[in-house]
Amino acid sequence: MANLVISGVCALRCPYCFAEEHLAALKARAVPLFISPEIFEQRLDFLQRSGIPEARLIGGEPTLHPQFAQLVARAVARGFKVMVFSHGLMPERALAALEALPLQQCTVLVNMNATRYPADTARRDKEHARRAETLRRLGGRALPGFTIYTPDFDLDPLLAAINSTGCQQMIRLGVAQAIFAGHNQYIHPKQYPYIAHKIARFAVKAAQAGVTISFDCGFVPCMFSDADLAVLRRVKADAQWHCSPILDIDIDGRVVHCFPLTGTAQTTLESTADAASLRAALAEQSAPYRMAGIYRDCATCALKASGACAGGCLAMTLRRFQQTPFQVTPPAERSTV
Amino acid sequence: MEVFFVPVGDKYLLYAPLHRLSAVLNQSALRSLRDALRTNADSPPALSAIVQKLRDNALPMPGARRGALRDGLPPQPMFLGLIPTRGCNLGCPYCDFAAPKTRSAVMDVALARDAIDAYLRLLAEGGHTRGEVHFFGGEPFFAPRVVHFAVEYAAARAAAAGITLRFEATSNGLYSAARARWIASRFDTVVLSLDGPADIQERQRPSINGQAAAAAVIRSAEIFSESDVELVLRACVTHQSVQRMPEIAAWFAQKFRPSTVCFETLKQSPFSTASAFLPPDPYDFARYFDRAAQILAAYGIQTVFSGADLRGVRASFCPVGKDALIVSPDGAVAACYLLEKDWQQSGLDMHLGWLRAGHFALDAAAIERARGLAVENKPLCANCLCRLHCAGGCHVSHDTARAPGHFDEVCIQTRLITTAALLRQNGQHALADAWLADGAALHATAAQSSDRLIRGKR
Amino acid sequence: MTLTRQGAAVRSPAHLRWLQDAGQLLVVDEKARRAHVLRGHEAALWTWFTLGYSYDKALHLLAAALKCPPAQAEAALRELLHSWQTLGLLEEARDGESGD
Numbered sequence: 001m002a003n004l005v006i007s008g009v010c011a012l013r014c015p016y017c018f019a020e021e022h023l024a025a026l027k028a029r030a031v032p033l034f035i036s037p038e039i040f041e042q043r044l045d046f047l048q049r050s051g052i053p054e055a056r057l058i059g060g061e062p063t064l065h066p067q068f069a070q071l072v073a074r075a076v077a078r079g080f081k082v083m084v085f086s087h088g089l090m091p092e093r094a095l096a097a098l099e100a101l102p103l104q105q106c107t108v109l110v111n112m113n114a115t116r117y118p119a120d121t122a123r124r125d126k127e128h129a130r131r132a133e134t135l136r137r138l139g140g141r142a143l144p145g146f147t148i149y150t151p152d153f154d155l156d157p158l159l160a161a162i163n164s165t166g167c168q169q170m171i172r173l174g175v176a177q178a179i180f181a182g183h184n185q186y187i188h189p190k191q192y193p194y195i196a197h198k199i200a201r202f203a204v205k206a207a208q209a210g211v212t213i214s215f216d217c218g219f220v221p222c223m224f225s226d227a228d229l230a231v232l233r234r235v236k237a238d239a240q241w242h243c244s245p246i247l248d249i250d251i252d253g254r255v256v257h258c259f260p261l262t263g264t265a266q267t268t269l270e271s272t273a274d275a276a277s278l279r280a281a282l283a284e285q286s287a288p289y290r291m292a293g294i295y296r297d298c299a300t301c302a303l304k305a306s307g308a309c310a311g312g313c314l315a316m317t318l319r320r321f322q323q324t325p326f327q328v329t330p331p332a333e334r335s336t337v
Numbered sequence: 338m339e340v341f342f343v344p345v346g347d348k349y350l351l352y353a354p355l356h357r358l359s360a361v362l363n364q365s366a367l368r369s370l371r372d373a374l375r376t377n378a379d380s381p382p383a384l385s386a387i388v389q390k391l392r393d394n395a396l397p398m399p400g401a402r403r404g405a406l407r408d409g410l411p412p413q414p415m416f417l418g419l420i421p422t423r424g425c426n427l428g429c430p431y432c433d434f435a436a437p438k439t440r441s442a443v444m445d446v447a448l449a450r451d452a453i454d455a456y457l458r459l460l461a462e463g464g465h466t467r468g469e470v471h472f473f474g475g476e477p478f479f480a481p482r483v484v485h486f487a488v489e490y491a492a493a494r495a496a497a498a499g500i501t502l503r504f505e506a507t508s509n510g511l512y513s514a515a516r517a518r519w520i521a522s523r524f525d526t527v528v529l530s531l532d533g534p535a536d537i538q539e540r541q542r543p544s545i546n547g548q549a550a551a552a553a554v555i556r557s558a559e560i561f562s563e564s565d566v567e568l569v570l571r572a573c574v575t576h577q578s579v580q581r582m583p584e585i586a587a588w589f590a591q592k593f594r595p596s597t598v599c600f601e602t603l604k605q606s607p608f609s610t611a612s613a614f615l616p617p618d619p620y621d622f623a624r625y626f627d628r629a630a631q632i633l634a635a636y637g638i639q640t641v642f643s644g645a646d647l648r649g650v651r652a653s654f655c656p657v658g659k660d661a662l663i664v665s666p667d668g669a670v671a672a673c674y675l676l677e678k679d680w681q682q683s684g685l686d687m688h689l690g691w692l693r694a695g696h697f698a699l700d701a702a703a704i705e706r707a708r709g710l711a712v713e714n715k716p717l718c719a720n721c722l723c724r725l726h727c728a729g730g731c732h733v734s735h736d737t738a739r740a741p742g743h744f745d746e747v748c749i750q751t752r753l754i755t756t757a758a759l760l761r762q763n764g765q766h767a768l769a770d771a772w773l774a775d776g777a778a779l780h781a782t783a784a785q786s787s788d789r790l791i792r793g794k795r
Numbered sequence: 796m797t798l799t800r801q802g803a804a805v806r807s808p809a810h811l812r813w814l815q816d817a818g819q820l821l822v823v824d825e826k827a828r829r830a831h832v833l834r835g836h837e838a839a840l841w842t843w844f845t846l847g848y849s850y851d852k853a854l855h856l857l858a859a860a861l862k863c864p865p866a867q868a869e870a871a872l873r874e875l876l877h878s879w880q881t882l883g884l885l886e887e888a889r890d891g892e893s894g895d
Contacts, residue, residue: 150636151635151636151637152590152635152636188562188563188594189565190565190567190594190596191594191637194637195637198637284828285828287828288823288824288825288828288829288830289823289830291821291830291832292814292816292821295565296565296815296816296817297816297817298816299816299817299818299819299821300816300817300818319563320522320564320565320814321812321813321814321823322518322522322812322813322814322845323809323811323812323813324515324518324845325806325807325808325809325811326806326807326844326845326847327804327805327806327807327888328804328805328806328844328849328850328853328876328885329803329804329805329849329850329888330803330805330850330872330873330876331850331851333873446855446856446859447859450859450860450862482852482856485842485843485846485848485856486856486859486860489838489839489842489843489856489860490839490859490860492818492838492839493834493835493836493838493839493860496818496834496835497835501817501818515846515847516846519842519845519846522814522815523815523842
């Protein structure tokens with residue numbers, strides 16, 4: 001799996017945005033805002049030599065790329081499935097291009113709580129209505145997603161949207177993770193047990209409506225009670241407990257573990273590199289930190305030791321570390337103090 | 338039989354804390370239930386589940402003895418309490434701790450070490466693998482060297498002995514960011530006194546030299562919010578701030594990440610009266626507490642009033658009687674962290690003994706005396722539905738020697754908050770809202786002198 | 796090590812990060828990509844130094860923890876500083892520099 005950054009712009013202002021730090025870094029490096037067709041071709045070459053069958057397009061907002069339709073067409077022509085990570089408020093030409101793709105070759109993960117107006121309910125309602133229209137037009141190509149960034153979240157409106165639009169009967173849930181060096185809104189691991197119970201209760205309601213839930217990275221099993229884990233199994237939720245280098249490949253060829261880890265482990269996409277070698281390079285950089293996890297007890301947890309749980313999001317783990325330097329000045333040797 | 342009821346408008350709230358049962362009934366159902374329990378007769382089908390549950394085994398009464406003393410020492414102390422100093426860097430005008438206003442002794446690190454060693458020995462000899470060390474003051478971090486030493490030393494010694502220790506501190510939050518970060522990384526729980534946004538905090542909790550302190554305390558709360566430590570925010574509510582409780586709750590929920598918010602009413606003292614701070618009206622406090630609790634609940638934050646904490650049952654309001662060993666800077670060991678002069682004014686003796694030559698030298702009779710300070714020995718509480726949660730409140734400041742049902746303001750707010758919380762636990766939100774808006778109904782609930790469903794059956 | 800025995804200042808290199816986990820203190824050397832686990836009095840001393848305790852103050856606390864005279868504790872402290880220097884957890888502090 002590897003994500004290709006094709007756009008460095010986004011018009012929304014999501015309070016939890018993982019990419020803000022990353023987009024600011026792009027600007028600072030004077031990287032072009034959009035990937036060129038030539039570089040995009042090279043990225044497809046990379047996917048091909050890495051044996052990756054899917055072109056995952058991210059941003060910023062990928063659909064804002066002026067040549068989005070051509071890039072998608074090119075990926076499809078070369079035999080890739082296309083997955084687009086979008087806020088769903090896309091330009092008509094992008095929507096039309098995606099709508100025209102065969103169902104099996106296209107998935108659009110629509111982030112249902114992306115917004116330009118975090119504090120304005122009326123405008124958010126308008127965004128929701130527009131996004132519902134995107135879901136309707138994309139039909140089975142659209143997979144609704146939701147990022148939990150505050151404990152008072154409400155997933156119920158998603159069920160209504162799914163039922164009325166004909167999109168996939170699944171919700172991809174993410175927990176907002178703290179950007180390593182940023183200031184986004186996020187859920188702290190000590191809040192996980194509360195949101196976990198809420199998710200489990202929602203999973204039951206969703207199952208009754210024929211909708212399943214699946215987890216993005218960063219979840220940990222210990223956030224759920226045993227009873228809630230049993231619920232997730234019963235409703236066949238796609239629950240995973242992983243955090244491993246996805247590979248986010250930037251417009252200028254920089255490769256990071258993932259957006260929240262911008263500013264830490266990174267490498268560069270060389271012309272002969274494949275995904276496995278990049279992943280190994282990033283894993284080596286972060287290996288010492290993997291001894292820890294998001295909780296104090298992760299270091300001694302059997303599930304983590306067995307690899308069944310990654311210990312939560314590495315960006316969250318890194319934020320637990322301190323870096324205050326100190327100096328000690330021992331006196332010259334003395335016999336008594 | 339610990340089964341109680343209170344009127345809630347034209348309905349009744351039934352509560353059996355030892356059966357973990359509460360329900361809302363009408364008058365005829367309540368009568369039928371009382372008859373069924375009195376006579377062991379068959380109950381109406383609609384009540385059979387309740388009757389059956391009440392006839393089933395209940396939880397034991399809390400406060401069952403904590404085990405016979407071994408060599409004069411409690412076999413399982415609730416925790417080791419350390420008071421590094423009675424000094425404090427805040428000058429809260431309502432504070433009834435006289436000591437912080439004067440120069441205070443600081444515990445010697447060797448004494449802290451000996452207390453920890455003696456406590457770990459007690460745990461090891463009892464075969465326990467878990468323990469707790471709590472820090473009180475004054476402000477414990479006003480003597481930072483003692484705490485820095487005690488925590489690191491205790492952690493190292495406990496690990497070597499195969500014991501897992503929890504660290505908890507009650508603190509005012511007025512210190513550097515570096516100190517707050519250490520606390521955040523080392524402690525399991527911090528109970529932080531924060532009375533509200535900066536204007537309330539500055540008015541109620543200025544620094545001892547009169548300088549602004551709110552910004553540093555808020556920074557500490559933010560550091561605790563971003564870290565592993567469990568944050569409990571404790572806000573003192575006065576007659577001036579009571580109406581702002583919902584606003585305080587929203588601010589806490591949106592700015593910090595507490596697990597729990599404790600709202601406590603101002604305890605009137607000569608200091609508070611001199612500063613024109615008064616306790617809130619108990620009815621107002623109950624109403625605004627309920628609103629604040631609903632705001633916090635949406636964020637997964639528990640709201641607690643110490644007398645109406647429904648998370649468990651207890652026979653004593655506080656650590657007193659639960660074999661907590663609280664060590665003062667001079668090595669005195671007490672059951673209570675309050676000042677000796679305060680117990681004495683209330684005719685109590687919480688002194689348990691001394692830490693001498695690295696060992697606890699405790700008076701077995703004193704331990705038994707503290708154990709006896711339980712709700713079953715508090716006449717006021719005999720027939721109150723809150724008795725196994727409030728347990729009579731603070732042994733030192735709340736007079737419970739009065740006749741049953743002679744409730745004071747502390748009792749009134751406790752009874753109302755408990756009732757509101759139970760109604761909401763039952764999903765009776767409309768009933769709770771209507772009852773809280775009806776002054777006469779609230780008064781009827783608060784003033785009922787006996788809540789026992791079956792009089793004389795205890 | 797000679798450095799500490801001569802009484803010169805040492806400091807934590809800027810490429811170290813650390814965290815407190817249950818029962819251990821983890822120090823990560825970003826440059827060497829290695830992790831070091833400190834426990835017991837070693838972890839306590841590291842913490843006291845990060846809290847800004849001077850050599851003498853840390854020594855006083857260590858002596859209290861070891862229940863031994865300061866002179867005896869000092870030998871242990873110097874030995875520890877030496878071992879940290881060997882592991883790269885401390886480096887010589889030169890005037891006018893603030894770590895790498």
